[in-house]
Amino acid sequence: MSLHPEIEPYETGMLDVGDGNHVYWETCGNPDGKPALVLHGGPGSGCTPYFRRLFDPAAYRIVLLDQRGCGRSTPHASRHDTDMSVNTTAHLITDLEQLRRHLGIDRWLVWGVSWGSVLGLRYAQTHPDAVTELVLTGVATGSDAEVALLTRGLGRVFPDAFERFRSQVPAAERDGNLAAAYNRLLESPDAEVRARAARAWTDWETAMIPAPPRSVERYEDPEFRMGFARTVTHYWGNGHFLGDGNGDGVILRHAHLLKGIPGTLVQGALDFGNLLGIVWRLHHAWPGSELVIVGDTGHNAGAAATAEALVAATDRYARRL
Numbered sequence: 478m479s480l481h482p483e484i485e486p487y488e489t490g491m492l493d494v495g496d497g498n499h500v501y502w503e504t505c506g507n508p509d510g511k512p513a514l515v516l517h518g519g520p521g522s523g524c525t526p527y528f529r530r531l532f533d534p535a536a537y538r539i540v541l542l543d544q545r546g547c548g549r550s551t552p553h554a555s556r557h558d559t560d561m562s563v564n565t566t567a568h569l570i571t572d573l574e575q576l577r578r579h580l581g582i583d584r585w586l587v588w589g590v591s592w593g594s595v596l597g598l599r600y601a602q603t604h605p606d607a608v609t610e611l612v613l614t615g616v617a618t619g620s621d622a623e624v625a626l627l628t629r630g631l632g633r634v635f636p637d638a639f640e641r642f643r644s645q646v647p648a649a650e651r652d653g654n655l656a657a658a659y660n661r662l663l664e665s666p667d668a669e670v671r672a673r674a675a676r677a678w679t680d681w682e683t684a685m686i687p688a689p690p691r692s693v694e695r696y697e698d699p700e701f702r703m704g705f706a707r708t709v710t711h712y713w714g715n716g717h718f719l720g721d722g723n724g725d726g727v728i729l730r731h732a733h734l735l736k737g738i739p740g741t742l743v744q745g746a747l748d749f750g751n752l753l754g755i756v757w758r759l760h761h762a763w764p765g766s767e768l769v770i771v772g773d774t775g776h777n778a779g780a781a782a783t784a785e786a787l788v789a790a791t792d793r794y795a796r797r798l
Contacts, residue, residue: 480531494572496563510538511538512540513532515588518778519705521554522705537791540576561711565715570599574607584609587608588612589611590615591776598735605735605737612791616756624654656709656714659678675706733763740766756768
């Protein structure tokens with residue numbers, strides 16, 4: 478099974494969501510098709526044309542957006558004067574509801590990758606009547622355990638890169654929450670401090686994938702690098718803004734709220750997030766979900782086998798009323 482053909486948007490816009498933010502959105506495919514919402518990762522990555530090809534353009538009305546502070550949305554998180562206090566999970570969920578109403582959509586399939594799966598899950602738990610199905614890949618739930626794994630636990634797997642990563646924060650903060658420590662550096666009034674922190678953060682992100690350091694093209698764009706690092710550390714350093722006063726693991730603990738929403742979890746067998754068993758636990762706590770394990774792939778929605786499984790899921794749900 479191959480990707481669907483390349484397509485261009487038939488409509489784009491900038492939605493005023495308040496707090497001085499304007500969110501870029503686009504619609505592709507069939508204007509009368511089944512609505513599908515695409516949630517990109519990061520947080521702060523922005524949407525890409527690749528995501529459009531995971532949906533049959535004859536069957537779906539595909540809605541993509543750049544979440545607050547990234548991509549073509551304004552103001553961009555790379556600007557030091559951008560107010561990040563109004564960029565939280567609750568704000569993004571409100572933005573999705575504003576966009577849904579703006580486009581005149583009653584219900585939509587929600588597709589998400591990585592951070593987008595966190596946002597999609599929490600959105601569905603908050604607004605279950607607006608979600609027909611969920612298709613998620615590179616699945617995460619935004620728990621503190623996942624952040625600890627990615628910022629410290631994997632240091633045992635990549636010790637040299639981790640030592641460089643850890644050494645860039647002040648000595649007094651090296652044994653604490655590294656995401657929060659990096660976020661403080663990225664909020665520094667000193668532009669050089671911010672620039673060094675952004676580079677160090679993306680070097681660590683790159684070290685965790687099977688490629689040499691600094692090989693990821695998007696991280697070589699200074700604006701993207703700064704906005705991405707600032708947004709990721711803002712969320713990771715603050716519990717993904719999911720706290721409900723009852724500790725960690727909000728999404729997994731409230732998985733029962735997804736009952737009645739069919740879902741497909743497409744997970745690479747080599748995704749480091751699997752070390753915590755969260756995807757397996759989510760699947761078993763979510764009635765009506767299916768778990769598809771893709772061998773020999775990691776945290777990568779672009780891998781051929783992963784894309785095949787995602788297309789199979791969206792094609793199947795296209796026929797579901």
